[in-house]
Amino acid sequence: MIAQLQQFxxxxxxxxxxxxxxxxxxxxxxxxxxxxxxxxxxEAARAAGPAQxxxxxxxxxxxxxxxxxxDYAGVFLYQQGEVIxxxxxxxxxxxxxxxxxxxxxxxxxxxxxxxxxxxxCLIPERKTVLxxxxxxxxxxxxxLGNPTDLAQHYEIRTQDNLHRVADRQCRLIxxxxxxxxxxxxxxxxxxxxxxxxxxxTIDASQGVVEQVSFTSIRMGGKVDPAELSxxxxxxxxxxLQPRIEPADLAAxxxxxxxxxxxxxxxxxxxxxxxxxxxxxxxxxxxxxxSVFIEPYDTQRGHPLSAGAARRGAIxxxxxxxxxxxxxxxxxxxxxxxxxxxxxxxxxPVSSQ
Amino acid sequence: xxxxxxxxxxTDISLEESVSAWMDGEASEDIFPDLATAHGRRTWDxxxxxxxxxxxxxxxxxxxxxFHARLARALDAELPIVAPQRRRxxxxxxxxxxxxxxxxxxxxxxxxxxxxxxxxxxxADARVLADASAPEAPGLRDYLEAHRQxxxxxxxxxxxxxxxxxx
Numbered sequence: 001m002i003a004q005l006q007q008f009x010x011x012x013x014x015x016x017x018x019x020x021x022x023x024x025x026x027x028x029x030x031x032x033x034x035x036x037x038x039x040x041x042x043e044a045a046r047a048a049g050p051a052q053x054x055x056x057x058x059x060x061x062x063x064x065x066x067x068x069x070x071d072y073a074g075v076f077l078y079q080q081g082e083v084i085x086x087x088x089x090x091x092x093x094x095x096x097x098x099x100x101x102x103x104x105x106x107x108x109x110x111x112x113x114x115x116x117x118x119x120x121c122l123i124p125e126r127k128t129v130l131x132x133x134x135x136x137x138x139x140x141x142x143x144l145g146n147p148t149d150l151a152q153h154y155e156i157r158t159q160d161n162l163h164r165v166a167d168r169q170c171r172l173i174x175x176x177x178x179x180x181x182x183x184x185x186x187x188x189x190x191x192x193x194x195x196x197x198x199x200x201t202i203d204a205s206q207g208v209v210e211q212v213s214f215t216s217i218r219m220g221g222k223v224d225p226a227e228l229s230x231x232x233x234x235x236x237x238x239x240l241q242p243r244i245e246p247a248d249l250a251a252x253x254x255x256x257x258x259x260x261x262x263x264x265x266x267x268x269x270x271x272x273x274x275x276x277x278x279x280x281x282x283x284x285x286x287x288x289x290s291v292f293i294e295p296y297d298t299q300r301g302h303p304l305s306a307g308a309a310r311r312g313a314i315x316x317x318x319x320x321x322x323x324x325x326x327x328x329x330x331x332x333x334x335x336x337x338x339x340x341x342x343x344x345x346x347x348p349v350s351s352q
Numbered sequence: 353x354x355x356x357x358x359x360x361x362x363t364d365i366s367l368e369e370s371v372s373a374w375m376d377g378e379a380s381e382d383i384f385p386d387l388a389t390a391h392g393r394r395t396w397d398x399x400x401x402x403x404x405x406x407x408x409x410x411x412x413x414x415x416x417x418x419f420h421a422r423l424a425r426a427l428d429a430e431l432p433i434v435a436p437q438r439r440r441x442x443x444x445x446x447x448x449x450x451x452x453x454x455x456x457x458x459x460x461x462x463x464x465x466x467x468x469x470x471x472x473x474x475x476a477d478a479r480v481l482a483d484a485s486a487p488e489a490p491g492l493r494d495y496l497e498a499h500r501q502x503x504x505x506x507x508x509x510x511x512x513x514x515x516x517x518x519x
Contacts, residue, residue: 132501133501133502255460257418266502268502270498272494272495272498277498279498279502281499281502288499288502290495290498290499290502292495292498302491303491303492304491304492304495306464311492311496314496314499316492316495319463319464320463320464321461321462321463321464322461326463327495329495329496329499330499341463342421342425342462342463343418343421343462344421344462344463345420345421345460345461345462346460346461346462347460347461348461
């Protein structure tokens with residue numbers, strides 16, 4: 001309500017100041033009264049701020065817990081630019097923990113079967129099961145490292161009026177970034193269960209970068225655990241276990257300055273077809289950046305060209321540093337990645 | 353007027369160059385008269401300090417984390433210094449190139465400057481790569497997939513994902 005009032009007040013003030021001459025004392029007195037009233041409202045808003053922020057952060061935490069601890073099944077739609085992809089999701093808690101089955105419904109068939117932290121990715125046309133480590137939460141969960149730090153970098157507000165998504169009432173939460181280093185988000189969480197029903201990523205010009213939303217959902221007792229079983233029999237399929245080892249980029253001489261609010265959540269060395277690549281993942285609790293570092297092939301160059309690029313909602317920045325190639329990518333504004341890449345330093349570790 | 357300025361620069365550089373060359377064992381006895389001047393003494397001290405720092409890492413101070421990046425950017429922004437071309441032996445050229453490389457190696461490497469045709473706002477110029485199902489940029493797919501595996505909070509799944517680890 002205060003925001004609306006402010007929006008109402010500011011244009012009036014601006015116009016008054018421009019048109020009226022200083023001689024018209026009454027106008028200025030009125031303006032001064034307006035200003036005093038406005039600053040008082042600001043103070044009131046600030047006092048109410050922390051409590052509201054705390055409640056909103058608690059709600060984000062509840063959303064994360066709802067995604068982990070409840071039974072739900074439904075179809076959700078992911079949309080980015082001109083691409084739409086729908087997936088069927090079943091999530092059930094049983095005596096052994098979390099079980100999840102995610103089927104990609106468009107394009108080539110894929111299935112992701114998850115049991116707690118273990119994910120099998122089924123690739124039917126190759127009769128292959130790819131084992132994946134699980135990191136972070138996916139939709140309808142939130143990434144959320146430490147929710148309490150979020151308020152430093154985002155302004156989180158809960159709206160009172162309810163919306164409706166997939167035939168359920170949901171509460172809208174707007175998460176606005178406090179700087180230009182990250183995107184904002186608009187979430188809608190189920191009123192009864194706190195489950196996230198819809199999430200939009202918002203850029204600085206209030207455009208939707210990407211969005212994901214349930215189109216139909218069932219919860220609690222309406223979910224049949226039998227839905228978890230895959231339609232593929234993977235008994236004679238090949239099982240691939242990607243080699244992923246921990247790595248320490250700082251010890252190798254890399255100084256990668258994390259953008260404000262981002263902290264390193266993981267460093268690994270992984271094989272990626274052509275070579276071994278180091279991957280550093282930075283996160284501010286909602287957004288994530290991956291920094292890849294690999295040896296640079298001076299003969300053949302690197303398949304990705306230098307500079308900024310964009311693929312869907314993901315921005316990419318590639319550059320050469322000494323005899324290495326650095327690729328920074330993530331769902332953050334391009335300038336954030338460029339700043340990170342151009343201020344990264346490599347100090348060769350002396351062989352003492 | 354311009355020619356005198358040029359020649360002054362020329363002699364300055366030659367003195368430093370020849371001190372450096374003399375220290376590298378390339379004898380050029382004729383520098384000694386120049387060394388008697390105050391400028392000569394300064395050059396002599398400076399080049400010995402440079403030599404010491406190159407040989408002994410203890411003498412090299414470690415600057416703050418952002419220093420090198422700032423320095424590199426400042427260098428990029430610097431106007432190129434146009435100096436008259438002088439004759440020099442190919443051996444000498446090679447040596448100074450090596451010395452420069454050695455000096456950089458003991459400090460830090462930063463990103464190669466990326467020139468976007470004079471534009472200072474590369475963010476606006478980001479090339480838009482093809483969308484999920486397109487076959488091009490196979491290299492990129494692996495990076496996106498690795499990012500998704502480790503940090504994908506959203507529902508992005510690469511429709512055309514190959515079994516990357518198997519190749």
